[in-house]
Amino acid sequence: MDKKKDLKSINSTFLKLILKHRNQIILLLILALLANISGLIIPRLLGNYIDYYNQTKTIDWSNILLVLGGLSAFALVFTVIQSALSSFVAEKVGTELRQSLSESISKQTNLYVVNQTPSKLLTIFTSDVDAVKNIVSQGIVTAFSAILILFGSTFALIQIKWDLALMVLIIIPLIVLVFSQIFGRIGSQFRLAQQNLEKINRIINESIVAASLIRVLNSQKSEIKKFNHVNQASKDINLGIVKLFSTLIPIITLLSNIATLFILYYGGKLVIQNELSLGQFSAFLSYLSLLITPIFLLSFISTGFTRALISFGRIYEITSAEIQTPNGNLKLDIKGGVEFKNVNLEFDGRKVLNNLNFNIKAGTKTALLGPTAAGKTQIFNILSGLNKASSGEIFIDGHKIQDIDSNSFYNQVGLVFQDSIIFNTTLRENILFKNIEESDPETLEIKLKNAIYTAALDDLISSLPDGLDTIISERGANLSGGQKQRLMLARALALNPKLLLLDDFTARVDISTEKLILERLFETYPGITLISITQKIEPIKGYDQILLVMESELLAHGTHEELINKSLEYRQIWESQQSSEN
Amino acid sequence: MTNYDLNTLKERKSKDLMVNLIDLWSYLKSDRNLLIIAFIVVILNSLAGIVTPYVIATAVDQHISTGNYNGIMVDILQLSGLYLITVVCGFLQSRLMGNISQNTLLKLRDRLFKKIQSLPIAFFNQNKAGELMSRLNNDTDKLNQFLSESLIRFVGNFFVIFGIGIFIFYLNFKLALVTLSASVCLLFITNVLSPWIKNLNTKSLAAIGDFESSVQENLTNFKVIAAFNRRDYFYKNLENKNQIIFKNSFWSEFAGNLFKPIYDFAGNIAQILVLLYGLYLISTGELSIGFLIGFISYTQKFYEPLRILGSIWANIQSAIAAWGRVKQILNLESNLKVIK
Numbered sequence: 019m020d021k022k023k024d025l026k027s028i029n030s031t032f033l034k035l036i037l038k039h040r041n042q043i044i045l046l047l048i049l050a051l052l053a054n055i056s057g058l059i060i061p062r063l064l065g066n067y068i069d070y071y072n073q074t075k076t077i078d079w080s081n082i083l084l085v086l087g088g089l090s091a092f093a094l095v096f097t098v099i100q101s102a103l104s105s106f107v108a109e110k111v112g113t114e115l116r117q118s119l120s121e122s123i124s125k126q127t128n129l130y131v132v133n134q135t136p137s138k139l140l141t142i143f144t145s146d147v148d149a150v151k152n153i154v155s156q157g158i159v160t161a162f163s164a165i166l167i168l169f170g171s172t173f174a175l176i177q178i179k180w181d182l183a184l185m186v187l188i189i190i191p192l193i194v195l196v197f198s199q200i201f202g203r204i205g206s207q208f209r210l211a212q213q214n215l216e217k218i219n220r221i222i223n224e225s226i227v228a229a230s231l232i233r234v235l236n237s238q239k240s241e242i243k244k245f246n247h248v249n250q251a252s253k254d255i256n257l258g259i260v261k262l263f264s265t266l267i268p269i270i271t272l273l274s275n276i277a278t279l280f281i282l283y284y285g286g287k288l289v290i291q292n293e294l295s296l297g298q299f300s301a302f303l304s305y306l307s308l309l310i311t312p313i314f315l316l317s318f319i320s321t322g323f324t325r326a327l328i329s330f331g332r333i334y335e336i337t338s339a340e341i342q343t344p345n346g347n348l349k350l351d352i353k354g355g356v357e358f359k360n361v362n363l364e365f366d367g368r369k370v371l372n373n374l375n376f377n378i379k380a381g382t383k384t385a386l387l388g389p390t391a392a393g394k395t396q397i398f399n400i401l402s403g404l405n406k407a408s409s410g411e412i413f414i415d416g417h418k419i420q421d422i423d424s425n426s427f428y429n430q431v432g433l434v435f436q437d438s439i440i441f442n443t444t445l446r447e448n449i450l451f452k453n454i455e456e457s458d459p460e461t462l463e464i465k466l467k468n469a470i471y472t473a474a475l476d477d478l479i480s481s482l483p484d485g486l487d488t489i490i491s492e493r494g495a496n497l498s499g500g501q502k503q504r505l506m507l508a509r510a511l512a513l514n515p516k517l518l519l520l521d522d523f524t525a526r527v528d529i530s531t532e533k534l535i536l537e538r539l540f541e542t543y544p545g546i547t548l549i550s551i552t553q554k555i556e557p558i559k560g561y562d563q564i565l566l567v568m569e570s571e572l573l574a575h576g577t578h579e580e581l582i583n584k585s586l587e588y589r590q591i592w593e594s595q596q597s598s599e600n
Numbered sequence: 601m602t603n604y605d606l607n608t609l610k611e612r613k614s615k616d617l618m619v620n621l622i623d624l625w626s627y628l629k630s631d632r633n634l635l636i637i638a639f640i641v642v643i644l645n646s647l648a649g650i651v652t653p654y655v656i657a658t659a660v661d662q663h664i665s666t667g668n669y670n671g672i673m674v675d676i677l678q679l680s681g682l683y684l685i686t687v688v689c690g691f692l693q694s695r696l697m698g699n700i701s702q703n704t705l706l707k708l709r710d711r712l713f714k715k716i717q718s719l720p721i722a723f724f725n726q727n728k729a730g731e732l733m734s735r736l737n738n739d740t741d742k743l744n745q746f747l748s749e750s751l752i753r754f755v756g757n758f759f760v761i762f763g764i765g766i767f768i769f770y771l772n773f774k775l776a777l778v779t780l781s782a783s784v785c786l787l788f789i790t791n792v793l794s795p796w797i798k799n800l801n802t803k804s805l806a807a808i809g810d811f812e813s814s815v816q817e818n819l820t821n822f823k824v825i826a827a828f829n830r831r832d833y834f835y836k837n838l839e840n841k842n843q844i845i846f847k848n849s850f851w852s853e854f855a856g857n858l859f860k861p862i863y864d865f866a867g868n869i870a871q872i873l874v875l876l877y878g879l880y881l882i883s884t885g886e887l888s889i890g891f892l893i894g895f896i897s898y899t900q901k902f903y904e905p906l907r908i909l910g911s912i913w914a915n916i917q918s919a920i921a922a923w924g925r926v927k928q929i930l931n932l933e934s935n936l937k938v939i940k
Binding site: 064072104128250259303452491 | 675688694699717729730738748816821823824828829830833839845846853854857869880900
């Protein structure tokens, strides 16, 4: 999408957001009007009461108290109601933005989330939503009040003595001029600041999520170095903004001071010549001071507005993103046959999978063997629909994978990922994560039982006081690595799958448990097709087919005996693993 | 086992503004020189701000009402000088305070980051990732906003208020008492409201932290959510916590916004009282009209910065709440023994 069109749709959507709440905003503006009118009248009245005393030498106590006191109370009440409504609208807008973001993201593919990065999305959920919500209520109302006071004071000044007023009001266009000069530069600085904030947050978040890895690799120093870099950048950008503001404000103050000098000289002259009363003069000075604050307020609001628009752009990018709906609608009873034909996968110009060709028969046990970063997990990702191949075809039971209805697919394919993914909810919901919606409770219980039995989780569950209703903490901190893996397995098995994909399952599970699980797997789920990614040969020696994947290529395939004979690399791996075990 | 759970660790008594300022001092120490200069500049600026209305009041009272043109010119010259000081000091003030704030923020972030690198895994296991991110991202951002924007205005206005407060007593003891009576009530109300507001702020921050930890968890686990087609889990989970944010944040916003109208009201009441009592003093011959006009101008100059303080008081409370949460992390000690 070209930038111009983009900007246009951002602006129009932003406008729509404001218009959506127009009733409340109009009410807010009316309240602001009422609240500010009293503030505008009071200086005039003060001046009048002084003049009145001067002429009559009497103090009209009750009038002063009633009128001025009444007006002040009036202003108080209306401002409080206004701020209640303002807070309400602000929070409403914030909540709706977050809701809209959750909704949009929930419909996206995993690849989208990975590309956007959780860090960036998190920043958008918080910092950007805050910037927008503040403007919609507070910004608009404060700007309105400021403009009101500006016009009101101007009017009052002109009404008292128009020629004196005009002399003073010249400063306003001057201020606007200075403002617009300095202002343009502030917008771009804000954009930089927001981007940098995102970088800072990303590094902090990585340090939290990858905390154990950092400690294992002892890479704290390099993380700190990375952080110092963006931290320093943040300071520099913010100082740039400080520099701009520190020039802006003194200039505006100077201009208003010059105006005061004018009033003293010319106004003073008029008073001496009896063309202006002392009371009016006093009111004049008061209104001049009233004039300055709105100007500052408007300048702060415009920066807020710029920030809000930038933030809204980022929010809009997410909420308007195209949702890649999988368009397969073939509902299939999967048997488990898998074929890869000339499959290639590229990332950033790098070939991650190179011309992969293999065939897996339904009901067989296949192992994907190879060293780290060979591309095995990428095969898994493509097969599980989390990623799309750059070229080539993938067939399930002879049907192209993209033609299959995704719900039907995921109901029959069990996936056990390499990293433990545990949700902060009960054990039961973690295992029955997929078909928690199933209507028949009996079938559900059977599936649950089978899954728990096969994954050898019975011991764990009986050891917990709340059993299946135990709530597991987010990182599964009260479970061991092996238990987490088995929980993930149970989750996949609860579907009663026809095809089971395991990514490095055996890494955290000891050999005897693994043997037990596999026995139970084929006993409880007969005819299941198993594809297991692994690095160790011994446990998968007896599998129907072993695919040797190295450096993004399929080097060889066959049974263990066949591979010993025809693949040098396989033999080397086998021999080195044999010797390390001895 | 050492308890690293931030939600159960007791927050040290941080209600007092002074305690927090003392804490902040450790970060400000190295900018000592800048601070001293900034201090001097702020005082100069405030002095200029205090003397200015006095000159104006003198001009009105003694020279305008008596037709003394020369006197008016002298006043104008004096004012020009004062205004020049104000402008230069204003510039220096924001530059210096800006530098100090940014340096402080840099050091704070640096210390926080080094601290989390030094803590053992137990810390990360006992706290939700999203909640930690919330503290380190949002809460430091709130401090950032405070340091970049509010602190400068706070310091400048505080001195002006202080200076004018003393000065008006010098001008006219009785009228000054009247002017300050309204602000004494303000102080009282502020003290009563502040703990309530801080409490609401903390709740609001906690609700946001909870939401963020859900976002973090669900985004990291997204492939399972996608593969197991539980997009509803993602949405529902976040929606619940979103609604909780709405409730808590509304109250903390509303409460924070109460100060401005209350301070406005106090300012108006003060002006009314000054007017009434001032007119009375004029009728007994103790005061001239010109003087009263000048004094009313001072009253306005006193309540204007007070009003600004009122509007940023909410920010200050919010920053204090954020600081409390950040301090918890900074105060943690790693329980790993160092093997020499």
